[in-house]
Amino acid sequence: MEFLVQLxxxxxxxxxxxxxxxxxxxxxxxxxVINLGMEGLMLVGALTAFVVMLHTGSPILAxxxxxxxxxxxxxxxxxxxxxxxANQIASGLALTLFGTGLSGLFGSSLVGKTFNPIEDIPIxxxxxxxxxxxxxxxxxxxxxxxxxxxxxxxxVLFRTRLGLNIRSMGEAPEVCDSxxxxxxxxxxxxxxxxxxxxxxxxxYFSIAMNPYWVDFITAGRGWIAVALVIFALWHPLKAMAxxxxxxxxxxxxxxxxxxxxxxxxxxxxxxxxxxxxLVLTVVTIKNARRxxxxxxxxxxxxxxxxxxx
Amino acid sequence: MRxxxxxxxxxxxxxxxxxxxxxLLLAIFMSFLVLxxxxxxxxxxxxxxxxxIFLTDYGWQDLLVKITPLLLTGAAxxxxxxxxxxxxxxxxxxxxxxxAVTWGALNFGHLNTFxxxxxxxxxxxxxxxxxxxxxxxxxxxxxVNEIITSLLLNYVAAAWVDxxxxxxxxxxxxxxxxxxxxxxxxARLPNYFDSDVHAGLFLALFVILVxxxxxxxxxxxxxxxxxxxxxxxxxxxxISIGMLTLIIFAVSGAxxxxxxxxxVSGVHYRLQQNISLGYGYTGIIVAWLARNHxxxxxxxxxxxxxxxxxxxxxxIEYGLPISVVFLYQGIILFTVLGSExxxxxxxxxxxxx
Numbered sequence: 001m002e003f004l005v006q007l008x009x010x011x012x013x014x015x016x017x018x019x020x021x022x023x024x025x026x027x028x029x030x031x032x033v034i035n036l037g038m039e040g041l042m043l044v045g046a047l048t049a050f051v052v053m054l055h056t057g058s059p060i061l062a063x064x065x066x067x068x069x070x071x072x073x074x075x076x077x078x079x080x081x082x083x084x085x086a087n088q089i090a091s092g093l094a095l096t097l098f099g100t101g102l103s104g105l106f107g108s109s110l111v112g113k114t115f116n117p118i119e120d121i122p123i124x125x126x127x128x129x130x131x132x133x134x135x136x137x138x139x140x141x142x143x144x145x146x147x148x149x150x151x152x153x154x155x156v157l158f159r160t161r162l163g164l165n166i167r168s169m170g171e172a173p174e175v176c177d178s179x180x181x182x183x184x185x186x187x188x189x190x191x192x193x194x195x196x197x198x199x200x201x202x203x204y205f206s207i208a209m210n211p212y213w214v215d216f217i218t219a220g221r222g223w224i225a226v227a228l229v230i231f232a233l234w235h236p237l238k239a240m241a242x243x244x245x246x247x248x249x250x251x252x253x254x255x256x257x258x259x260x261x262x263x264x265x266x267x268x269x270x271x272x273x274x275x276x277x278l279v280l281t282v283v284t285i286k287n288a289r290r291x292x293x294x295x296x297x298x299x300x301x302x303x304x305x306x307x308x309x
Numbered sequence: 310m311r312x313x314x315x316x317x318x319x320x321x322x323x324x325x326x327x328x329x330x331x332x333l334l335l336a337i338f339m340s341f342l343v344l345x346x347x348x349x350x351x352x353x354x355x356x357x358x359x360x361x362i363f364l365t366d367y368g369w370q371d372l373l374v375k376i377t378p379l380l381l382t383g384a385a386x387x388x389x390x391x392x393x394x395x396x397x398x399x400x401x402x403x404x405x406x407x408x409a410v411t412w413g414a415l416n417f418g419h420l421n422t423f424x425x426x427x428x429x430x431x432x433x434x435x436x437x438x439x440x441x442x443x444x445x446x447x448x449x450x451x452x453v454n455e456i457i458t459s460l461l462l463n464y465v466a467a468a469w470v471d472x473x474x475x476x477x478x479x480x481x482x483x484x485x486x487x488x489x490x491x492x493x494x495x496a497r498l499p500n501y502f503d504s505d506v507h508a509g510l511f512l513a514l515f516v517i518l519v520x521x522x523x524x525x526x527x528x529x530x531x532x533x534x535x536x537x538x539x540x541x542x543x544x545x546x547x548i549s550i551g552m553l554t555l556i557i558f559a560v561s562g563a564x565x566x567x568x569x570x571x572x573v574s575g576v577h578y579r580l581q582q583n584i585s586l587g588y589g590y591t592g593i594i595v596a597w598l599a600r601n602h603x604x605x606x607x608x609x610x611x612x613x614x615x616x617x618x619x620x621x622x623x624x625i626e627y628g629l630p631i632s633v634v635f636l637y638q639g640i641i642l643f644t645v646l647g648s649e650x651x652x653x654x655x656x657x658x659x660x661x662x
Contacts, residue, residue: 040639079647081646084647084648084649085650086646086649087646089395089456090593090597090646093397094638094639094646096639097590097635097636097638097639098635098636098639098640098643099639100635100636100639101633101634101635101636101638101639102636104630104632104636105343105347105629105632105633106347108629108630108632215630215632220461220464223457223461223464224461227461230454264472264476266469266471266472266475267468269464269468269471270464270465270469274465276457277443277457277461280453280454280457280458281451281453281458284452284453284454288452
């Protein structure tokens with residue numbers, strides 16, 4: 001029982017950065033823009049938050065600046081793939097390289113530095129629920145913030161005019177354009193807001209999960225989030241389910257190691273990546289069978305007025 | 310006032326070059342800003358870098374050594390790109406190549422070099438090729454996004470190599486460093502010109518030559534080109550796209566695996582961590598800058614090799630981390646991607662009255 005409780009707590013912790021990044025991906029892909037820069041953006045967010053936390057000790061400021069840094073760096077991707085109409089996949093890869101390099105360059109002097117991680121705040125009554133109470137309602141503020149973001153993203157995307165417009169940009173940009181909506185502006189700001197959320201996801205690594213700096217602190221989680229966007233069928237609430245499922249897998253990897261199981265940690269390390277590939281395959285097959293077309297129809301397409309591509 | 314893009318009336322045959330030059334100059338300017346932001350005088354730094362690379366024997370050797378794996382990974386990614394497939398997994402296929410070669414070299418090191426070297430080459434082809442088949446099968450059978458699967462497999466391959474380095478392959482004499490014992494003489498590629506340049510360079514050039522021939526002059530090459538131009542047309546003409554996808558990924562992986570062979574048998578003579586400085590990822594940029602053209606691959610591999618060697622010099626002279634390579638690569642890819650539109654369009658200012 002105690003093992004299970006600890007496992008669930010770790011699952012939510014591991015799932016939180018994935019959730020935040022996946023939400024960011026959902027927002028920009030709903031608007032029709034692929035962001036393969038997630039891994040780099042998370043690293044930028046992680047670095048920014050770490051530096052701010054180290055110097056000011058203020059988690060709020062750290063998270064805010066991580067979001068701003070994530071958004072600003074994403075603007076490069078937006079500039080290149082939206083304004084200058086370049087290939088979104090290549091531009092996203094450039095963003096990952098850029099972010100990885102940035103965090104490596106400015107992070108090298110931080111290796112080994114540390115501070116106290118942000119504290120857990122139990123929510124009255126709710127955290128006493130057996131089994132899941134500790135996991136979901138006795139966490140740090142960023143975990144609660146991620147719940148809020150998931151619900152808010154769902155509400156905006158599916159219950160407001162703004163969300164309808166954003167989703168239309170991913171389905172039929174030509175129609176939006178002829179209605180007088182600026183495709184570029186909607187796509188750009190959806191991408192940037194998404195980048196901000198991805199940055200916060202990265203911040204979770206460096207100020208909440210393990211508050212000491214290591215190179216490549218996100219270890220490929222950004223790419224798992226890219227897959228999670230598809231797994232979640234571009235839906236913010238399903239993203240929650242996906243993120244915690246993967247959180248559970250990552251937590252299990254960690255817990256099995258501490259249990260003294262006789263498996264090499266390097267073999268266990270492969271499991272989340274294999275799981276991602278497996279899940280992605282199953283989801284792809286299922287969607288093809290049921291002929292589900294949830295993927296935004298204009299995803300990844302360059303929009304150019306008067307030009308069909 | 311409003312900025313807008315206007316289509317050029319006619320595009321000159323070589324109008325790509327001035328645009329590309331401006332993009333690269335912008336990238337260099339941005340790299341100045343990067344150096345300046347970490348307190349390095351960029352003028353002084355690049356003077357040192359330029360001298361060390363181009364005016365010393367060691368610089369040229371190092372360039373040619375660094376070009377070798379990039380030619381191969383670049384060719385691997387470019388081959389997949391011919392069919393508009395993204396092989397982001399060259400890094401992992403490279404690692405699986407090094408893994409297979411190391412297995413062969415550690416177990417069959419007693420063979421003579423004339424049988425061992427071809428054997429190791431075949432092992433690297435199998436190792437990288439099979440690893441490339443995973444995203445290939447998933448894509449062709451089930452339509453799974455090859456970008457994500459091939460990328461995730463990079464992390465798996467790196468962990469697989471680590472598993473052996475920290476386990477059964479660790480050299481007992483290494484003071485617990487995660488390195489394998491050195492390869493026997495017969496498992497090492499010969500060097501040329503009294504330098505570090507090794508046979509891998511000629512292997513790489515040969516592979517590019519063969520690929521170019523296959524793509525331009527054979528039936529399967531034509532099929533690949535057709536499928537790359539128009540997938541539906543190719544499908545209707547009876548070409549099996551699934552089969553072609555699988556073949557492309559297998560061959561692409563095999564070429565990346567050969568890069569692993571060339572590094573482990575030509576440079577390090579043992580398996581160790583960080584044997585790839587991101588050669589697989591760099592292959593993506595090499596292929597993109599080259600627009601999949603064989604001559605372009607030579608040029609862009611050269612450019613990327615210059616960046617690797619520069620980063621090494623910056624590391625030695627100024628203590629900058631090697632990950633500055635990624636930053637430079639990101640900058641170059643961004644500026645080149647962003648510039649491409651200006652080949653066909655020009656920026657205009659429109660006055661709104």
